[in-house]
Amino acid sequence: MSELSNRNWRGGFFRWLDKRTGLDSLLREALDEPIPGGARFAYVFGSALLFIFISQVITGVFLALYYVPSADHAHTTVAYISKAVSAGGFLRSIHAYGSSAMVILLLLHVTQTFLYGSYKGRRELLWLSGCVLFALVLCMAFTGYLLPWDQKAYFATAVGTNIAGEIPLIGAWLKSLMRGGADMGTLTLSRFFVAHILVVPAAIFAVVALHVYLFRKAGAAGPISENPISPTAPTEPFYPHQVMVDAAFALLIIIVLALLAHFAPFDLGPKANPADTHYLPRPEWYYIPIFQWLKYWPGSLSFVGVVIIPGLVAFFFASLPFLDRRMERRPWKRPIAVGSYTFIFLALFGLGWMSYRSDHGDPGYAAQLIAQQKDTDEFMRKPFEAEIEQPVVAATPETPANPLIAQGAQIYQEQACNGCHGDAGTGSAAGPKLTGIHDRMSADQLAALLKSPSAKMTAGGMAPLNLPPDAMKSLVAYLESL
Amino acid sequence: MSPPELKRVAVAEPTRRSYLGWLLGLCTAGAGVALSVPLIRFLLYPLRARTTEVKWSDAGAVSDFASLTGPVQRSITVEQVDGWRKTVSDKIVYITKSSSGELEVLSAVCPHLGCSVQWRDSKHGFECPCHAASFRPDGSITGGPAPRAMDTLQTQIQNGRLMVRYQYFRQLVATKEVFG
Ligand code: FES
Numbered sequence: 001m002s003e004l005s006n007r008n009w010r011g012g013f014f015r016w017l018d019k020r021t022g023l024d025s026l027l028r029e030a031l032d033e034p035i036p037g038g039a040r041f042a043y044v045f046g047s048a049l050l051f052i053f054i055s056q057v058i059t060g061v062f063l064a065l066y067y068v069p070s071a072d073h074a075h076t077t078v079a080y081i082s083k084a085v086s087a088g089g090f091l092r093s094i095h096a097y098g099s100s101a102m103v104i105l106l107l108l109h110v111t112q113t114f115l116y117g118s119y120k121g122r123r124e125l126l127w128l129s130g131c132v133l134f135a136l137v138l139c140m141a142f143t144g145y146l147l148p149w150d151q152k153a154y155f156a157t158a159v160g161t162n163i164a165g166e167i168p169l170i171g172a173w174l175k176s177l178m179r180g181g182a183d184m185g186t187l188t189l190s191r192f193f194v195a196h197i198l199v200v201p202a203a204i205f206a207v208v209a210l211h212v213y214l215f216r217k218a219g220a221a222g223p224i225s226e227n228p229i230s231p232t233a234p235t236e237p238f239y240p241h242q243v244m245v246d247a248a249f250a251l252l253i254i255i256v257l258a259l260l261a262h263f264a265p266f267d268l269g270p271k272a273n274p275a276d277t278h279y280l281p282r283p284e285w286y287y288i289p290i291f292q293w294l295k296y297w298p299g300s301l302s303f304v305g306v307v308i309i310p311g312l313v314a315f316f317f318a319s320l321p322f323l324d325r326r327m328e329r330r331p332w333k334r335p336i337a338v339g340s341y342t343f344i345f346l347a348l349f350g351l352g353w354m355s356y357r358s359d360h361g362d363p364g365y366a367a368q369l370i371a372q373q374k375d376t377d378e379f380m381r382k383p384f385e386a387e388i389e390q391p392v393v394a395a396t397p398e399t400p401a402n403p404l405i406a407q408g409a410q411i412y413q414e415q416a417c418n419g420c421h422g423d424a425g426t427g428s429a430a431g432p433k434l435t436g437i438h439d440r441m442s443a444d445q446l447a448a449l450l451k452s453p454s455a456k457m458t459a460g461g462m463a464p465l466n467l468p469p470d471a472m473k474s475l476v477a478y479l480e481s482l
Numbered sequence: 483m484s485p486p487e488l489k490r491v492a493v494a495e496p497t498r499r500s501y502l503g504w505l506l507g508l509c510t511a512g513a514g515v516a517l518s519v520p521l522i523r524f525l526l527y528p529l530r531a532r533t534t535e536v537k538w539s540d541a542g543a544v545s546d547f548a549s550l551t552g553p554v555q556r557s558i559t560v561e562q563v564d565g566w567r568k569t570v571s572d573k574i575v576y577i578t579k580s581s582s583g584e585l586e587v588l589s590a591v592c593p594h595l596g597c598s599v600q601w602r603d604s605k606h607g608f609e610c611p612c613h614a615a616s617f618r619p620d621g622s623i624t625g626g627p628a629p630r631a632m633d634t635l636q637t638q639i640q641n642g643r644l645m646v647r648y649q650y651f652r653q654l655v656a657t658k659e660v661f662g
Binding site for chain 1: 517567570
């Protein structure tokens with residue numbers, strides 16, 4: 001930055017600004033962060049996560065321009081975004097694939113931190129804040145999944161909230177809290193929406209700030225051969241080399257996302273139909289291992305499978321820097337830690353594989369999954385159809401402008417003509433309809449017929465009408481207007 | 483690394499690095515611009531595409547109005563496309579004859595401040611209940627605060643049916659201007 005501020009044509013402005021904001025020292029602080037051992041590709045995942053989070057925020061804000069979080073409209077508005085709005089399908093795909101990208105980068109970031117032993121040496125709080133961010137990102141993925149309100153969103157969330165219901169003591173309560181009632185409905189959607197766009201993102205912003213602060217406080221740990229508290233390797237500032245590597249990686253991510261979004265747009269299935277009993281719910285890929293895991297813990301044992309074991313894994317994972325106090329960072333010298341980490345990953349992959357096998361091994365399941373995908377593809381091909389909003393039907397029938405007709409309408413009611421001929425002459429089982437009678441006979445013919453009905457009419461139950469001439473005129477006028 | 487080496491890193495490389503930096507900066511800026519295109523298109527969609535649109539509504543068979551002696555009130559169903567939804571609403575119109583004897587459809591919305599104009603048989607004319615603007619059966623103005631005649635709506639005849647295009651017009655101006 002000194003290079004920039006030395007230039008005369010900007011120097012003045014920068015000095016002016018710096019005197020008031022301290023921007024220069026702030027930038028120096030940010031960009032001159034010493035990296036022991038120099039820049040490396042291995043360090044890109046943290047900033048890549050930040051980058052993709054910002055991309056999610058931007059695309060999310062744009063999607064909210066058209067999205068409506070209500071069970072009536074959510075699916076229509078997402079279909080509108082995907083099918084009608086220009087670049088809508090693209091932006092929605094960037095956002096949806098972005099969530100997967102975020103989970104992948106998160107796993108890479110954690111793995112890098114773990115393998116490099118970068119959680120060691122007064123970095124317990126840094127690691128814990130990272131664990132909180134991990135959970136928050138999973139919350140974002142879970143809450144965002146429901147918002148399109150299509151079949152897979154609805155059923156995956158129904159299963160997800162049911163799992164929360166398995167937790168002893170508070171499970172049932174927690175489930176209703178998440179759903180906003182016993183069943184999934186429009187309140188569930190509102191809750192998930194608020195969590196997805198307000199509560200969880202706010203928490204992520206706050207914890208990211210804390211995480212970055214703690215990282216800067218502890219300093220970069222450097223290569224695995226270094227002592228994590230006081231690395232001795234010569235340092236290189238964060239800017240420019242690491243910034244460039246980070247930027248190049250961010251560029252790569254966004255190119256991959258854009259290509260995916262363009263060539264394989266994220267789909268939207270038919271609107272959620274809670275009555276569909278055949279639907280096979282499947283969560284997003286990163287939840288599949290957990291989904292499979294739960295199949296092995298039926299009934300009374302589910303408590304162990306759903307709460308105890310995942311809880312223990314999460315607990316040990318979070319307390320890693322407290323348990324592993326040695327300063328040794330080389331992975332091959334840490335067989336227990338690295339072994340358990342590898343084991344958990346292999347187990348997750350294994351569960352994913354078993355889930356795939358059981359879905360594709362069972363012909364019934366496989367056929368149903370194919371049928372579901374076919375429905376989705378079919379829905380995507382159909383052009384956008386606007387939702388029809390019916391007016392509130394006025395309770396009182398309109399009164400005709402012509403008072404003669406209005407009076408006639410009243411007589412029609414008084415004489416109980418509607419009893420057989422229906423309201424407004426629409427007809428019923430007891431009498432023929434009178435609408436369009438003006439095409440069949442003149443006013444005079446009609447008046448004559450009302451005074452002395454034909455034999456056929458009398459047989460049908462029609463009584464002769466004896467009305468004063470004025471009243472008859474109004475009634476005929478009314479009938480002719482039908 | 484020994485200190486002299488470190489010095490090399492710090493001094494000799496800025497030119498190459500700043501060149502790479504510029505290149506990367508350029509790529510990033512390019513990607514940023516490229517990605518803002520879909521964002522802007524997405525944002526401006528309602529400005530470029532027609533997101534609101536009024537369809538023709540059926541006011542009845544033309545033959546119904548063949549022997550019209552005075553204005554008749556009809557309620558028509560108006561279908562409007564509004565973004566991702568279609569609204570169907572009922573609107574009141576008057577079917578009447580213009581001074582030259584042609585069928586004409588008048589909007590019941592008063593050109594003064596928008597109350598619903600009513601037909602008064604006793605006066606053989608229209609009257610607005612709000613500020614008493616009055617109009618002849620053909621909609622032309624006879625008195626009161628309204629700045630112009632009642633608004634005629636676009637009509638067309640399709641298969642013997644009188645079709646109306648329901649629109650709103652600006653209030654309080656002397657000439658009829660479509661609103662919205
Ligand atoms: S609104 Fe009709 S006269 Fe004022």
